[in-house]
Amino acid sequence: MPLTFQLDPPVDGALRDGVLALWADVTNAGGAVGFVPPVTPEDIRPEWVRHLTALSEGRDRLLVGRDEHGAVAATAFIAFNTHRLMRHWVWLHTVMVHPAHQGKGYGRELMAAAEKAVRGFDSIEAIRLGCRGGLGLERFYAACGYREVGRVPGAIRVADGDDRDDILMLLPLG
Template sequence: MPLTFTLDPAVTPALRDGILDLWTDVSNAGGSVGFVAPVTPEEIRPELVKHLAAMAEGRTRLLVGHDEAGNVAATAFFSFNTHRLMKHWVWLYTVMVHPKHQGQGYGRDLLAAAADAARGFDGTAAIRLTCRGGQGLETFYGSCGYREVGRVPGAIRVAPGDDRDDITMLLTLA
């Protein structure tokens, strides 16, 4: 069953808890969404609160995908540039699909829904995102139309002796 995507959903306790559970599960499955396993919801909660505060201030927008049971199964956050020379592109971050739904095309669906949403943002011509090297994410994003436009070697320290590249990807919207 396909996911149902909603841009700017009402932030209810159920949505907040669903995002927190998703973020925890993705992190603990090895996903590169700002944390390294093992992680608890309490460790992630302060970062989620920052995302929600940015949404309340209008600096960030949320795209959420629900599965057929109504559970939060995927998310992507848009962050808008405030610099007058960079308002024509947005950042996409905290891009997640629940591990139990991976391998079903939902990641591609999420990125397509994100591109569709961004096309509706006034003056937005491109989406940028970053990903952690060493997991093949740049290949996945490349297969979804993104191209690598920058790489900082060893910028992400996952663990002592395990430094990964920080890769910047760009999708030009047509």
């Protein structure tokens, strides 16, 4: 069954708990979403608060995918640029699909929903995202239409002796 997506859902305790649980589960399954396992929802809470601040200030938008039971199963944050020379593109970040739902095409659904949402914004010409090398994520994003436009070798240190490339991907909307 496909996910149901909502841009800018009301932020309440259920959404908070759902996103925090998703974020912890994705991280603990090896997902590259800003943390290194093991983590708990409480470990992630300060980052969620930073995201809430960006949402409340209008710098970010939140896209949530819910499964057939209404549980948070996928998310992506869309960040607007504040630099006057870069306002024509947005960042897509913290892209997550719950491990229990991976392999069902939900990642592609999430990326398509994000693209659709961004196409509804005025004057946005492209979506950029960064991903961690060593996991094959760039192949997934390429299959969704993104192309690699930059790479910084060893820029992400996930552990001593485990440095990964920071890969920049771009989806032109024109």
